[in-house]
Amino acid sequence: MGYQIPATSYEQDRALSTDYGLLSTQYSVLSTEQGLPALAPGQVAVLSGEPGLGMTRLGLVMLSGYTGGAVAYLDVRGWLSPIAAWEVGIDPDRLVIARCREVVRWGRAAAALLDGAAAVMAEVPAGAKDASIRKLASLARNRRTPLLLRPVDRAIPAGLAHLMLEAREITWTGTVDGHGRIEQRKTRIIASGKAMKGMTRTIEMEDDGSNALRVVSGVGAAETRSATG
Amino acid sequence: MWYPEWALRRPGAPQDEPGQAVGADGRVEAVNAAAYAAGIRRGMRRGEAEGICPLVATLERDHSAEMVAFEQVVAEVEALVPKVEIVEPGLIFVPVAGAIGYYGGEAPLVERVVKEIDRVTGDGYRIGLADGPFAAKHAAAGATVDTPVHIVEDDASFLASLDISAIGREEVVATFRWLGITTLGELARLPGSAIASRFGAVGLDAHRLASGRDRLPNPRELPVDLAVVERFSPPLEDLEQAAFVARGMASRLVEALASVGAAPFRIVVEAEAVDGTTRSRTWRSADPLDDRAIAERVRWQLRAWVDGVGVGIRGGLAALKIKPADLSGVGRQLSLGEDARAASETHRALAETQAIVGLDGLLQAHPQGGREPVDRVAWHRWGETPVRVRDPEAPWPGRVPGPSPALVPPDPQPFHIEWDGGMPVRVRLGSRWVTVRSWAGPWRRVGRWWKGEETGDQYQIVTSAGAFLCEIRSGQTWLVGIYD
Numbered sequence: 001m002g003y004q005i006p007a008t009s010y011e012q013d014r015a016l017s018t019d020y021g022l023l024s025t026q027y028s029v030l031s032t033e034q035g036l037p038a039l040a041p042g043q044v045a046v047l048s049g050e051p052g053l054g055m056t057r058l059g060l061v062m063l064s065g066y067t068g069g070a071v072a073y074l075d076v077r078g079w080l081s082p083i084a085a086w087e088v089g090i091d092p093d094r095l096v097i098a099r100c101r102e103v104v105r106w107g108r109a110a111a112a113l114l115d116g117a118a119a120v121m122a123e124v125p126a127g128a129k130d131a132s133i134r135k136l137a138s139l140a141r142n143r144r145t146p147l148l149l150r151p152v153d154r155a156i157p158a159g160l161a162h163l164m165l166e167a168r169e170i171t172w173t174g175t176v177d178g179h180g181r182i183e184q185r186k187t188r189i190i191a192s193g194k195a196m197k198g199m200t201r202t203i204e205m206e207d208d209g210s211n212a213l214r215v216v217s218g219v220g221a222a223e224t225r226s227a228t229g
Numbered sequence: 230m231w232y233p234e235w236a237l238r239r240p241g242a243p244q245d246e247p248g249q250a251v252g253a254d255g256r257v258e259a260v261n262a263a264a265y266a267a268g269i270r271r272g273m274r275r276g277e278a279e280g281i282c283p284l285v286a287t288l289e290r291d292h293s294a295e296m297v298a299f300e301q302v303v304a305e306v307e308a309l310v311p312k313v314e315i316v317e318p319g320l321i322f323v324p325v326a327g328a329i330g331y332y333g334g335e336a337p338l339v340e341r342v343v344k345e346i347d348r349v350t351g352d353g354y355r356i357g358l359a360d361g362p363f364a365a366k367h368a369a370a371g372a373t374v375d376t377p378v379h380i381v382e383d384d385a386s387f388l389a390s391l392d393i394s395a396i397g398r399e400e401v402v403a404t405f406r407w408l409g410i411t412t413l414g415e416l417a418r419l420p421g422s423a424i425a426s427r428f429g430a431v432g433l434d435a436h437r438l439a440s441g442r443d444r445l446p447n448p449r450e451l452p453v454d455l456a457v458v459e460r461f462s463p464p465l466e467d468l469e470q471a472a473f474v475a476r477g478m479a480s481r482l483v484e485a486l487a488s489v490g491a492a493p494f495r496i497v498v499e500a501e502a503v504d505g506t507t508r509s510r511t512w513r514s515a516d517p518l519d520d521r522a523i524a525e526r527v528r529w530q531l532r533a534w535v536d537g538v539g540v541g542i543r544g545g546l547a548a549l550k551i552k553p554a555d556l557s558g559v560g561r562q563l564s565l566g567e568d569a570r571a572a573s574e575t576h577r578a579l580a581e582t583q584a585i586v587g588l589d590g591l592l593q594a595h596p597q598g599g600r601e602p603v604d605r606v607a608w609h610r611w612g613e614t615p616v617r618v619r620d621p622e623a624p625w626p627g628r629v630p631g632p633s634p635a636l637v638p639p640d641p642q643p644f645h646i647e648w649d650g651g652m653p654v655r656v657r658l659g660s661r662w663v664t665v666r667s668w669a670g671p672w673r674r675v676g677r678w679w680k681g682e683e684t685g686d687q688y689q690i691v692t693s694a695g696a697f698l699c700e701i702r703s704g705q706t707w708l709v710g711i712y713d
Contacts (some may be wrong), residue, residue: 050658052695056635056713069575072582081602082594083709084635092595096611100586109585117577133558172712174370175669177652181630182669182689182696182712207632213472 039119039163041144042112043195044137046156049167057084057207058165059121059148064089066146069118071199072096074110076152103127110136114145121148130157137161163195168202184208230306230346231355231369233271235319237261238298238353247285251275253616258290259319272504274309276620292318296529300537303510305345307509310338314495314513318529322513334525339378352377360384361443367395384441389414396435397515398629401426401428401541405435455489456552457482464503465543468535471546473588476612478551479523486553493553498530503544504518511554520576521612527551537631579611595619600628600674602637602698602710625674629687634698634710641707644699646690653690656697663692674700 039045039062047055063071063085071094073080078099085095100109103125110122114136114148124133133149137160140147149156167189185207190196192200236250248263257273267282279285289401295318303321315321325338332338332356335358346354346634357368359381368379368387380661381387384639388395391413393405410416416424416439423431437443457478465471486492489626494517499509512526513517527549535541583591588610597607598619605628609615645657646665669689676682685702687709698710 010386025618045488050694051636051711051713052692052697053660054635054695054713057632060635072579072580079636079638079711081633082606083596083633083637085604086596087631087633090556097592097594098582099590099592105585109278109582109590112578112582112585114578115581116575118575169693170695172667175689175691176665177667178669178671180669182632182691185696185712186545 004166013211029064037227041147042141043162044140044147044160045163046149046161047165048151053165053167053170059150060085063119063121064229070094070096072113072117072120074097074122076125107132111139114139114143119146124149124151126153161193166190230321232319232353234259234261234353236295238292243286247282249278249285250288250290252290252298255617255620275325276623278338293529295531296533297536300533301349305349309342314511316513335380359382363438363443364388375529388441396438398431401431401435455485456550458550460548464547468532471531475527478526478578479520481640483520493556496523497552497554498527499550500542500546501548502542531551568702585675600625602629602633635713636711641709644706644708646706656690656692658694663694665690665692667691
């Protein structure tokens with residue numbers, strides 16, 4: 001899977017590119033060329049959007065970039081399919097999935113995972129308290145463990161995320177009136193937060209099920225230019 | 230002493246029909262006589278064996294259950310010769326140097342053991358008697374049903390005729406063959422220094438085995454007693470709890486040994502019951518035992534004590550001790566860049582998480598064969614050995630194609646689709662209806678009708694809010710996966 005970026009798009013993206021650190025080879029393409037920054041140790045990202053808009057897979061791609069130990073997924077619903085994780089390049093031996101439906105234990109479980117995993121992606125249950133989430137963000141900074149929060153039916157308190165990615169729309173190709181099969185999707189994502197230097201950007205991402213996501217358009221429409229977070 | 234078919238001596242195993250037991254890696258580890266006659270051999274891949282004999286009944290190895298039954302054999306042998314070492318259910322090593330003098334020679338000793346074992350298990354055993362465990366194991370493997378006892382006079386000359394694959398190190402066996410070394414004798418005749426410079430520690434180990442010199446215990450004196458002990462108050466009455474504690478103890482033990490550059494080839498498991506009785510067993514391995522292997526063996530042994538012959542652990546488990554023995558001479562050399570401290574911290578953190586979410590709450594998964602997304606995942610608890618039921622390399626025609634849904638409910642969820650003229654028009658997501666943009670299907674899922682599985686039709690439904698994999702069975706629509 002190569003990263004064939006049209007020259008015009010590439011030039012445009014270069015103009016908006018940032019100099020953030022890299023996550024991995026595959027993610028670095030997203031990071032440096034396309035304006036989607038990597039999370040440094042201890043930083044927090046929030047991936048929001050309804051189930052079906054592709055944020056679980058995006059989170060898994062981000063997790064796959066962290067090497068040097070196990071990566072953990074805190075699964076509140078018990079629905080995560082590790083096949084998707086393997087497809088984006090996470091080694092089965094490196095992926096640990098913690099299932100925790102109880103809100104009371106959720107915070108403790110997430111905190112324990114932050115202590116030892118190379119990176120943690122945690123679904124946030126509806127009943128989790130804002131204070132617990134803030135504590136986790138603080139712990140992630142303290143432990144220097146990147147933390148990806150995936151809220152389930154709730155909002156994340158403002159100000160704690162370094163990067164906020166919100167899926168707005170998804171378009172699938174491959175299926176036509178009963179024929180074909182799902183092949184590729186494009187997701188429109190709104191990126192904001194300190195990692196975006198205070199600007200809100202619309203990014204369109206392409207995913208064909210392999211271990212690579214491709215940003216096909218990093219320019220989109222800059223919705224606001226006010227500082228956030 | 231080796232029972233090649235021990236894995237098939239458990240309830241539900243086929244008696245007169247072909248039967249095989251496969252390990253976690255999908256390879257055949259035991260076959261019964263009917264399967265052997267059909268051409269199935271140990272070491273074959275499961276698919277290959279089933280290709281040779283489609284009617285063969287396949288059992289997954291269950292070491293824990295096998296050990297429950299094997300405990301009686303161990304107890305009988307230990308009543309005659311102490312310090313029995315268990316390698317796995319069905320295979321034990323018995324140090325007989327002292328017993329030979331006591332019973333008046335090798336033949337009387339073997340005769341006595343055979344008499345007792347015959348009474349307990351009937352035939353099916355093989356006994357090899359040699360100076361070292363490696364030669365003894367191969368002597369037992371070379372014994373037959375008619376002559377189940379093979380006494381080796383001279384280890385080196387016995388091993389010399391064995392095929393080079395007997396050393397069991399696949400990484401060097403192919404190279405040895407390529408170099409024209411086809412037997413252990415030819416390998417043993419080469420100078421050890423030349424082997425060491427070309428193949429390193431692995432080659433040196435192979436050379437030592439081929440020469441009839443089993444691995445030598447590390448003569449170093451360790452500065453402190455590294456046995457790990459846990460006392461329980463109140464005593465543990467649940468086997469799973471005890472197994473969980475054992476996992477933590479195994480980690481501590483391996484960590485402590487690694488800090489002094491050692492790893493155990495043997496462990497002694499001691500359990501103290503509330504009534505003060507103590508039971509002890511020794512486990513041995515051909516390779517250094519890591520924390521996972523130690524924890525598994527402790528769990529097997531505890532279950533064997535609880536469910537096997539004897540009085541069990543009366544009143545509950547008051548104390549558990551794991552003592553390392555036969556420490557490796559080479560220790561555990563970290564590779565350049567390997568961060569043992571980080572690995573240890575990760576292990577500790579995951580153990581803590583497991584204590585919070587429960588044993589079944591912290592999981593890992595490995596690919597296995599199957600058509601549905603839910604079937605293609607072999608789950609296992611973190612810290613336990615993965616077990617694959619179906620071969621992931623098999624073709625699996627009709628498998629749901631990638632990209633795979635990232636969210637798959639453990640059980641299909643009710644899903645509402647509005648149809649118009651046989652085509653899906655809207656789907657209900659929560660309290661709202663969303664228009665279907667495109668769709669694909671139906672794909673007929675026939676299932677195993679002989680096991681009562683229903684026929685279903687699968688669809689991929691694409692909406693502006695996402696794509697869904699759903700299935701219609703008996704007029705009801707079910708959500709099978711979300712492409713999130």
